[in-house]
Amino acid sequence: MNIYGIRAIYHFEMARTFRTLWASIAAPVLTTSLYFIVFGKAIGSRMGDIDSISYGAFIIPGLVMLNLLNESISNASFGIYMPRWSGTIYELLSAPISWVEVLMGYVGAAATKSVILGLLILGTARIFVPYEIAHPLWMIAFLLLTAVTFSLFGFIIGLWADNFQKLQVVPMLIVTPLTFLGGAFYSINMLPPLWQKITLFNPVVYLISGFRWSFYGVADVHIGESIGMTFGFLVICLTFVWWVFKTGYKIRN
Amino acid sequence: MTTNNSAPIISVNGVNKRYAGGFQALKDINLDIKRGEIFALLGPNGAGKTTLISIICGIVKATSGTIIADGYDTVRDYRAARAAIGLVPQELHTDSFESVWATLKFSRGLFGKASNAAYLEKVLRDLSLWDKRDSKIMALSGGMKRRVLIAKALAHEPTILFLDEPTAGVDVELRHDMWRMVRELRAQGTTVILTTHYIEEAEDMADRIGVINKGELIVVEDKAVLMRKLGQKQLTLTLRQPMTRIPAELAGWSLALTNDGHALVYSFDSQEEETRIAELLRALSKHGIEFKDLRTSESSLEDIFVSLVHQPKGALS
Ligand SMILES: Nc1ncnc2c1ncn2[C@@H]1O[C@H](COP(=O)(O)OP(=O)(O)O)[C@@H](O)[C@H]1O
Numbered sequence: 001m002n003i004y005g006i007r008a009i010y011h012f013e014m015a016r017t018f019r020t021l022w023a024s025i026a027a028p029v030l031t032t033s034l035y036f037i038v039f040g041k042a043i044g045s046r047m048g049d050i051d052s053i054s055y056g057a058f059i060i061p062g063l064v065m066l067n068l069l070n071e072s073i074s075n076a077s078f079g080i081y082m083p084r085w086s087g088t089i090y091e092l093l094s095a096p097i098s099w100v101e102v103l104m105g106y107v108g109a110a111a112t113k114s115v116i117l118g119l120l121i122l123g124t125a126r127i128f129v130p131y132e133i134a135h136p137l138w139m140i141a142f143l144l145l146t147a148v149t150f151s152l153f154g155f156i157i158g159l160w161a162d163n164f165q166k167l168q169v170v171p172m173l174i175v176t177p178l179t180f181l182g183g184a185f186y187s188i189n190m191l192p193p194l195w196q197k198i199t200l201f202n203p204v205v206y207l208i209s210g211f212r213w214s215f216y217g218v219a220d221v222h223i224g225e226s227i228g229m230t231f232g233f234l235v236i237c238l239t240f241v242w243w244v245f246k247t248g249y250k251i252r253n
Numbered sequence: 254m255t256t257n258n259s260a261p262i263i264s265v266n267g268v269n270k271r272y273a274g275g276f277q278a279l280k281d282i283n284l285d286i287k288r289g290e291i292f293a294l295l296g297p298n299g300a301g302k303t304t305l306i307s308i309i310c311g312i313v314k315a316t317s318g319t320i321i322a323d324g325y326d327t328v329r330d331y332r333a334a335r336a337a338i339g340l341v342p343q344e345l346h347t348d349s350f351e352s353v354w355a356t357l358k359f360s361r362g363l364f365g366k367a368s369n370a371a372y373l374e375k376v377l378r379d380l381s382l383w384d385k386r387d388s389k390i391m392a393l394s395g396g397m398k399r400r401v402l403i404a405k406a407l408a409h410e411p412t413i414l415f416l417d418e419p420t421a422g423v424d425v426e427l428r429h430d431m432w433r434m435v436r437e438l439r440a441q442g443t444t445v446i447l448t449t450h451y452i453e454e455a456e457d458m459a460d461r462i463g464v465i466n467k468g469e470l471i472v473v474e475d476k477a478v479l480m481r482k483l484g485q486k487q488l489t490l491t492l493r494q495p496m497t498r499i500p501a502e503l504a505g506w507s508l509a510l511t512n513d514g515h516a517l518v519y520s521f522d523s524q525e526e527e528t529r530i531a532e533l534l535r536a537l538s539k540h541g542i543e544f545k546d547l548r549t550s551e552s553s554l555e556d557i558f559v560s561l562v563h564q565p566k567g568a569l570s
Pocket residue numbers: 253272273274276278296297298299300301302303304305
């Protein structure tokens with residue numbers, strides 16, 4: 001096991017974050033704070049509680065999830081896309097390091113970064129909206145699992161993309177809409193029955209529901225289903241990554 | 254690992270490469286590199302030099318064939334094989350935002366070595382990069398970036414160093430620094446394999462030379478042997494009285510007039526008996542041709558190279 005190699009990649013990626021502290025951490029925290037101000041303070045007071053949770057508090061898990069998904073994907077995809085784009089990937093390819101180790105470096109750093117971001121957003125939310133966390137360990141577990149899974153997903157996108165546009169298309173056109181429609185701002189029980197059924201095909205519903213359950217103990221879908229789906233995604237991403245490395249897809253000529 | 258010093262440090266066996274598009278870039282390459290030598294791989298653009306290096310280093314997959322580096326199969330035991338190899342790529346691929354020092358630390362770690370600031374400092378000083386250690390790479394000139402790539406390749410103390418056209422587009426100062434460094438590395442026991450367009454460099458530096466053309470390795474030879482084998486020698490006689498044409502009696506000799514008839518040039522194969530020269534000189538004095546100076550010169554590696562690449566295959570042996 002090339003521990004030094006994993007550490008080198010991890011540090012390289014974390015250094016990149018701190019170099020661009022403003023764009024990678026401060027900007028999402030600020031943007032999300034606006035939601036808490038608008039929905040937690042201004043409009044939230046005019047909205048009814050959902051599942052007897054104040055509206056400002058209700059949207060916190062969904063907003064954290066939204067950031068977690070987007071950041072995990074964009075961090076990891078950018079991380080592996082950059083060396084492909086600049087040509088510095090020659091060094092990774094010629095190093096005595098396995099793809100599992102490369103993955104640990106990139107995915108580890110991307111997940112670390114988005115977990116830090118998630119916690120910062122949670123901390124910021126506390127300034128505007130009072131909330132409790134009923135199951136802190138589950139909350140952390142969901143945070144970690146989701147960050148790792150979607151960093152894996154991002155890594156795959158970073159290997160697949162052959163231009164910067166493709167890099168952004170998945171987070172923007174798929175993940176963000178799925179999150180907005182996945183119950184970040186409402187309970188899916190508020191939808192008409194047909195839409196409730198359709199919404200259950202949206203995988204993000206299970207992530208948000210489970211995450212919200214760890215805060216308030218209430219959920220749109222059964223917590224077991226959320227846990228199952230979260231692990232399911234992890235397994236799907238791992239399998240796909242395994243296939244990518246096995247076939248050398250888009251990596252080695 | 255084999256500790257036998259006479260065993261080749263790299264052994265390329267029957268390597269073929271067909272790119273995805275169907276283009277065959279390498280055809281049945283067999284090549285042994287000796288431990289501790291400087292080996293120059295010459296060939297025109299598109300010959301397959303970079304492809305061969307990339308396969309040995311693990312960047313490109315061979316379609317068939319095997320490679321042993323430092324005693325390890327480069328595919329099956331890729332970790333051990335790659336740990337022994339450093340690569341300076343042909344293109345200036347660098348991270349823009351990293352500092353020189355950070356990128357060096359990264360390279361050393363990536364190749365599985367614990368950090369060693371003293372060693373990295375030495376590498377940077379040897380390459381006149383120490384003053385630039387905190388500079389962002391993007392702020393450096395092309396020549397400086399090339400040095401950074403060399404430093405990165407050396408960061409894990411490899412025993413084999415590949416330099417893929419290291420002096421293409423590089424200023425004279427860096428070229429000299431680079432060759433001094435290559436000689437020092439060899440003195441320390443590092444094996445150096447380089448490709449170059451500057452044939453004088455191969456002529457100056459290399460112990461052995463391989464010529465590759467259209468994916469085929471057409472010759473691998475000791476530099477001196479190669480030059481002896483294929484070299485043409487020329488005898489130049491500076492004449493006391495200029496001539497307008499070569500006398501008909503000397504038509505049997507391969508003579509040419511140059512320098513407005515002030516010099517007579519005799520070309521001969523270096524392997525031929527040198528006694529022919531004495532014979533020529535006798536013939537000249539018989540015809541009253543006097544000369545005030547004479548010197549011989551050998552054809553350069555460049556001439557050899559051009560003649561090799563333009564010869565039909567098999568004409569060499
Ligand atoms: N990725 C690739 N796909 C298809 N053909 C390639 C690729 N890389 C190189 N080639 C072709 O293989 C041949 C050898 O290229 P290369 O090894 O770079 O030559 P050299 O380094 O001797 O100039 C060239 O004709 C080049 O166009």
